[in-house]
Amino acid sequence: MLSRNKANYLISLQKKKTRDQERLYVIEGDKLVREFLIARAPVVTLVAKPEFLNSIPLMQKQGIDEIIPVSYDDLKKISSLKSPHNALAVIRMPENIINFSDLIKGLTIALDCVQDPGNLGTIIRAAGWFGIRKIYCSEDCVDLYNPKVIQSSMGAILHVSVFYTALHSLFESAQESKIKIYGALIKGESIYTRKLSTNGIILLGNESKGISEELIPYITDRIMIPKLTDESPGIDSLNVSMAASVILSEFTRSRGREV
Amino acid sequence: MLSRNKANYLISLQKKKTRDQERLYVIEGDKLVREFLIARAPVVTLVAKPEFLNSIPLMQKQGIDEIIPVSYDDLKKISSLKSPHNALAVIRMPENIINFSDLIKGLTIALDCVQDPGNLGTIIRAAGWFGIRKIYCSEDCVDLYNPKVIQSSMGAILHVSVFYTALHSLFESAQESKIKIYGALIKGESIYTRKLSTNGIILLGNESKGISEELIPYITDRIMIPKLTDESPGIDSLNVSMAASVILSEFTRSRGREV
Numbered sequence: 403m404l405s406r407n408k409a410n411y412l413i414s415l416q417k418k419k420t421r422d423q424e425r426l427y428v429i430e431g432d433k434l435v436r437e438f439l440i441a442r443a444p445v446v447t448l449v450a451k452p453e454f455l456n457s458i459p460l461m462q463k464q465g466i467d468e469i470i471p472v473s474y475d476d477l478k479k480i481s482s483l484k485s486p487h488n489a490l491a492v493i494r495m496p497e498n499i500i501n502f503s504d505l506i507k508g509l510t511i512a513l514d515c516v517q518d519p520g521n522l523g524t525i526i527r528a529a530g531w532f533g534i535r536k537i538y539c540s541e542d543c544v545d546l547y548n549p550k551v552i553q554s555s556m557g558a559i560l561h562v563s564v565f566y567t568a569l570h571s572l573f574e575s576a577q578e579s580k581i582k583i584y585g586a587l588i589k590g591e592s593i594y595t596r597k598l599s600t601n602g603i604i605l606l607g608n609e610s611k612g613i614s615e616e617l618i619p620y621i622t623d624r625i626m627i628p629k630l631t632d633e634s635p636g637i638d639s640l641n642v643s644m645a646a647s648v649i650l651s652e653f654t655r656s657r658g659r660e661v
Numbered sequence: 662m663l664s665r666n667k668a669n670y671l672i673s674l675q676k677k678k679t680r681d682q683e684r685l686y687v688i689e690g691d692k693l694v695r696e697f698l699i700a701r702a703p704v705v706t707l708v709a710k711p712e713f714l715n716s717i718p719l720m721q722k723q724g725i726d727e728i729i730p731v732s733y734d735d736l737k738k739i740s741s742l743k744s745p746h747n748a749l750a751v752i753r754m755p756e757n758i759i760n761f762s763d764l765i766k767g768l769t770i771a772l773d774c775v776q777d778p779g780n781l782g783t784i785i786r787a788a789g790w791f792g793i794r795k796i797y798c799s800e801d802c803v804d805l806y807n808p809k810v811i812q813s814s815m816g817a818i819l820h821v822s823v824f825y826t827a828l829h830s831l832f833e834s835a836q837e838s839k840i841k842i843y844g845a846l847i848k849g850e851s852i853y854t855r856k857l858s859t860n861g862i863i864l865l866g867n868e869s870k871g872i873s874e875e876l877i878p879y880i881t882d883r884i885m886i887p888k889l890t891d892e893s894p895g896i897d898s899l900n901v902s903m904a905a906s907v908i909l910s911e912f913t914r915s916r917g918r919e920v
Contacts, residue, residue, distance in 0.1 A: 520779065524900055531888055531899050556898075594914040627910065629790055640790050640906070641783055641813075647903040648910040651886065655853040655911075 404449065404476045412449065412480040415492065418545045425495045427547035430481060435489040437557040443493055449480065450489035482549040495547070500538070500565050502575045508601050509653055510536040512569055512583075514617055515608040516543045516642060523554025524643035525606075530558030532650040537564045538572055538603075540614075569605075573620035576603055582622045585613055586645055590624030593652040598625075600657050604649055606642055625649070663708065663735045671708065671739040674751065677804045684754045686806035689740060694748040696816040702752055708739065709748035741808040754806070757824050759797070761834045767860050768912055769795040771828055771842075773876055774867040775802045775901060782813025783902035784865075789817030791909040796823045797831055797862075799873075828864075832879035835862055841881045844872055845904055849883030852911040857884075859916050863908055865901055884908070 414420045415428045426446060429438060432454065438445060439462040447468045448455070455471055463469060477486045504510070511529055516522050522544050529537055544551060546564045555562075576583055582602035605621065607613035613621075627640060627648050640648070673679045674687050685705060688697060691713065697704060698721040706727045707714070714730055722728060736745045763769070770788055775781050781803050788796055803810060805823045814821075835842055841861035864880065866872035872880075886899060886907050899907070 524903060527900060528903055531886075554900075556900075627790075628913070639815075641786060641815075644783060644787055644903065644906040647899070647906050651907040651910060652914075654887070 404470055404472045404480070408470070409476070409480050412447075412490070412492070416482050416549065418547070421495075421545075421547050426492050427495060427552070428482070428490060428492055428549065429552055430483055430490045430549065431487040431553070432489055434552070434557055435491045437560065438491060438493060441560050443560060444496075445491050446494055447492040448489065449477065449491070451477065454488040483553075496563070498563050498565050500567055500572070502572075502579075504536060505572075505576055505581050505603065506579050506601060509534050509650075510538065510603050511646070511650075512538045512540075512572065512603050512605045513543050514540045514569060514605065514613050515611070516606070518609055518642075519544050519548045519550035520554045521609065521641065521643040522546070522548075523551040523556075525646045526551070526555040526562050526564065527558045528643065528647045528650055529562045530555075532654050534650065535562055537562060538569065539564060539566050540569045541566050569617055570620065573603075573617065577620065583620050584623045584625050584649075585618070585621030586649060587613065587621075587624050587626055588639075590626035592628045593625050593649060594628060596623070596625060598653050598656045604646075604653070606646055606649075609642055663729055663731045663739070667729070668735070668739050671706075671749070671751070675741050675808065677806070680754075680804075680806050685751050686754060686811070687741070687749060687751055687808065688811055689742055689749045689808065690746040690812070691748055693811070693816055694750045696819065697750060697752060700819050702819060703755075704750050705753055706751035707748070708736070708750070710736070713747040742812075755822070757822050759824050759826055759831070761831075761838075763795060764831075764835055764840050764862065765838055765860060768793055768909075769797065769862050770905070770909075771797045771799075771831065771862050771864045772802050773799045773828060773864065773872050774870070775865070777868055777901075778803050778807045778809035779813045780868065780900065780902040781805070781807075782810040782815075784905045785810070785814040785821050785823065786817040787902065787906045787909055788821045789814075791913050793909065794821055796821060797828065798823060798825050799828045800825050828876055829879065832862075832876065836879065842879050843882045843884050843908075844877070844880030845908060846872065846880075846883050846885055847898075849885035851887045852884050852908060853887060855882070855884060857912050857915045863905075863912070865905055865908075868901055 415426060421427050429435060439458060445466045448466050449470045449472055452471045455469060511534060552559060573583055582599055583605055584602055585605045605613060627645060674685060680686050688694060698717060704725045707725050708729045708731055711730045714728060770793060811818060832842055841858055842864055843861055844864045864872060886904060
């Protein structure tokens with residue numbers, strides 16, 4: 403049974419402020435909850451229909467503080483979705499501490515003021531696919547634990563660490579270690595012809611304003627996705643998550659590590 | 662002034678049934694409306710705040726049947742957006758008639774049961790960027806004139822023609838003309854290493870089910886975006902619009918027609 407107090411508490415986790423205070427966030431949906439259980443993620447509370455609970459192996463239930471069987475109507479009350487699924491879980495946030503020495507180990511992504519939750523989620527998903535394990539977000543990016551980010555990341559947040567930090571400090575550390583910073587700009591060298599290295603930071607900017615003025619000087623390599631200008635009048639930009647997918651694909655291809 | 666009748670009529674265009682009967686659809690947002698005006702698209706009705714109307718050159722107003730200055734509150738009543746912009750316009754649908762001989766002229770896209778409006782809009786936007794001018798949708802794809810499709814296409818629907826048709830008939834015509842049908846599948850040849858031709862049809866499937874069983878036999882070339890499997894446990898798919906962006910980028914690159 404879901405008490406009124408518990409229901410209110412779960413709803414309060416839809417707010418960033420409460421999530422940050424409690425260091426907890428919520429995931430929804432059968433598939434996502436199952437993935438988190440299988441990955442042995444730190445599930446604090448599992449709220450689900452009895453059928454769902456019965457389908458979970460006993461082993462995966464171990465370590466969960468609280469398991470609450472509920473009706474569909476109860477789930478609907480606490481869900482952030484229009485049509486809730488059969489399960490919802492509260493997860494403990496990881497302690498993501500930036501280790502600057504990670505920067506030299508491979509490719510990472512930096513996001514400057516990405517605002518749309520769907521875009522952040524999709525970029526995390528693309529990062530997961532292309533084997534990137536670390537994303538650095540400027541502090542004004544949308545919150546990682548926003549329900550829409552989690553929904554569109556499709557479980558990739560289990561595998562990709564996302565950090566919020568002042569990007570200029572990060573870039574100063576990168577400079578000291580001579581790490582390349584690839585900035586995705588309207589004008590740059592074509593990603594199709596430019597040599598792309600196997601480590602470095604790929605910097606992507608805000609949906610409408612692009613990369614902030616103050617970060618531009620840190621860019622060591624200006625890159626762009628060529629547009630077939632003559633044939634595309636009026637189409638002036640790619641969505642940032644599409645750009646991320648295309649750029650990550652190009653880095654992957656040029657690494658020659660295809661499966 | 663916006664009469665109650667007119668307001669109800671504009672709201673009724675949010676429904677596919679009414680749009681199809683009237684052969685009209687609605688676009689919203691200053692940027693989008695301006696783009697349509699500049700492109701001399703068939704604007705039937707323009708509903709906007711007086712400031713917006715004053716900013717439109719006289720020439721662009723010619724040919725519009727009806728121009729209605731409104732208050733923000735009136736706009737809010739008829740808008741499909743939570744926070745309406747300053748302008749909304751009713752557009753006449755183009756008469757898109759499939760010309761099978763177009764199939765041999767270059768690359769086109771076929772979408773099988775793509776359901777999410779954001780995905781269709783994003784694919785249209787990517788198509789626009791990469792110079793693709795024709796998209797064939799199965800009849801169970803989301804409606805092109807769904808407000809969310811238009812919003813996420815960002816004006817690219819001005820430049821890309823979208824047709825709804827039975828894909829198997831289309832593919833039979835393609836077969837007769839020996840046109841390649843590239844199917845994006847979980848298992849296929851890597852797009853990074855496979856030779857990609859400069860014409861053909863790129864077939865993408867439904868968000869969760871992929872390409873329908875009955876369309877598989879028409880595929881002449883099975884392609885896939887390689888995943889770094891060893892490093893990406895649990896990440897089992899790319900979103901269809903990300904996949905489209907990556908595949909279109911690869912076709913563009915291999916055409917060697919970069920700017």
